[in-house]
Amino acid sequence: MTEARLPSPHTSLREFPYVVVRFRCHVCERGGDARLAVLAAKYGSDALVGRLLRVFVAGCPWDPQNPARKPQKYGMRCGGYCPDVLAPRPPDLPPSMTGFSLIQGGKADMLPAEPAPIERRRRVGDVDV
Numbered sequence: 001m002t003e004a005r006l007p008s009p010h011t012s013l014r015e016f017p018y019v020v021v022r023f024r025c026h027v028c029e030r031g032g033d034a035r036l037a038v039l040a041a042k043y044g045s046d047a048l049v050g051r052l053l054r055v056f057v058a059g060c061p062w063d064p065q066n067p068a069r070k071p072q073k074y075g076m077r078c079g080g081y082c083p084d085v086l087a088p089r090p091p092d093l094p095p096s097m098t099g100f101s102l103i104q105g106g107k108a109d110m111l112p113a114e115p116a117p118i119e120r121r122r123r124v125g126d127v128d129v
């Protein structure tokens, strides 16, 4: 898939390339998968993915545009997003077809398999036996 065809918030449901539209939230851990046909029947095939994301965020208790909530500069905000929007990899690509990817860290960052031996401290006045 080329960069120009990646789904964006301005992509309509008619142009959305996948069968399922996934919604997730970082904050409230809500989420769900909606079938494209169901969304198109409910909101119309010209509805934008960004608008549907707004509908998803509106159901969140941390919705920043909820008029019942007082605006807070550093308060919690809904972290709703669509994992497949602007993602370079299709959601249904099997892991075996993705090949290897380089991740940060390495063997030096791994935790030891055995816990470190406990170092006992001596008490003041303790005598060797």
Ligand SMILES: [Zn+2]
Pocket (backbone or CB within 6 Å): 025, 026, 027, 028, 029, 030, 057, 060, 061, 062, 077, 078, 079, 080
């Ligand atoms: Zn949320």
